[in-house]
Amino acid sequence: MNIIFFGPPQVGKGSYASRVAEKLGIVHISTGDMFRKMAADGDPMGIEAKEKYWGKGNLVPDDITTRLLLERIRKDDCKKGFIIDGFPRTIPQAEELDRNVEIGIVFNFTADDSLLIKRATSRRTCGNKSCNAIFSLLTLNPKKEGICDKCGSALYQREDERPEIFEERLNIYKKQTSPLVGYYEKKDMLVSMSGVGEIKDIVDEIIKVIYAAEQDS
Numbered sequence: 001m002n003i004i005f006f007g008p009p010q011v012g013k014g015s016y017a018s019r020v021a022e023k024l025g026i027v028h029i030s031t032g033d034m035f036r037k038m039a040a041d042g043d044p045m046g047i048e049a050k051e052k053y054w055g056k057g058n059l060v061p062d063d064i065t066t067r068l069l070l071e072r073i074r075k076d077d078c079k080k081g082f083i084i085d086g087f088p089r090t091i092p093q094a095e096e097l098d099r100n101v102e103i104g105i106v107f108n109f110t111a112d113d114s115l116l117i118k119r120a121t122s123r124r125t126c127g128n129k130s131c132n133a134i135f136s137l138l139t140l141n142p143k144k145e146g147i148c149d150k151c152g153s154a155l156y157q158r159e160d161e162r163p164e165i166f167e168e169r170l171n172i173y174k175k176q177t178s179p180l181v182g183y184y185e186k187k188d189m190l191v192s193m194s195g196v197g198e199i200k201d202i203v204d205e206i207i208k209v210i211y212a213a214e215q216d217s
Helices: 013-024 031-040 044-052 062-073 091-100 113-122 163-177 180-186 199-216
Strands: 002-006 027-030 082-085 105-110 123-126 134-136 190-194
Touching: 002 013, 013 027, 013 082, 013 105, 013 199, 027 031, 027 062, 031 044, 031 062, 031 082, 062 082, 062 091, 091 180, 105 180, 105 199, 113 123, 113 163, 180 190, 190 199
Parallel strands: 002 082, 002 105, 027 082, 105 190
Antiparallel strands: 123 134
């Protein structure tokens, strides 16, 4: 089954998607991670996307993101199914996705803005590209301040997780991405869930919903 996870930034989409994908034996695709890796690797498209768009809290243009996503889902490892995290973010992206692939179910995760801002501004990422571990000053402090527990590299705060940029990301989400709720509701594909709680409990509930949908199809 092909699945979409969407919701505001820092609601937990990536954490849920990676765990659910592993349990189901399918691929987890994050367009945000793809752009960040491209920028870190010096890819011109990734650098442009960072400097002009996501590094300033703005959405990358539909044509760029859609092209990147469609190239990814055409690879052989996606034939058994996949979970897309962070795409689509606009109605045109959703319409183009529908023209190219069949989506089985769409999860919409929700949380209060105040919690999302706390999560974002407390997050720290390992600067070692081969490690990329993530810590939280709220729930998962490193043993040594500013240093990764796993590899000993310095931790940093991503540009798009600074308070002023993150709040702009939230505003953009509400304006451009939240209309997707209505789009998928009309298709009777949407399942809304709280993004607040223990990750294991939320993942277990997601898998129950997926299994039930597969039996009904």
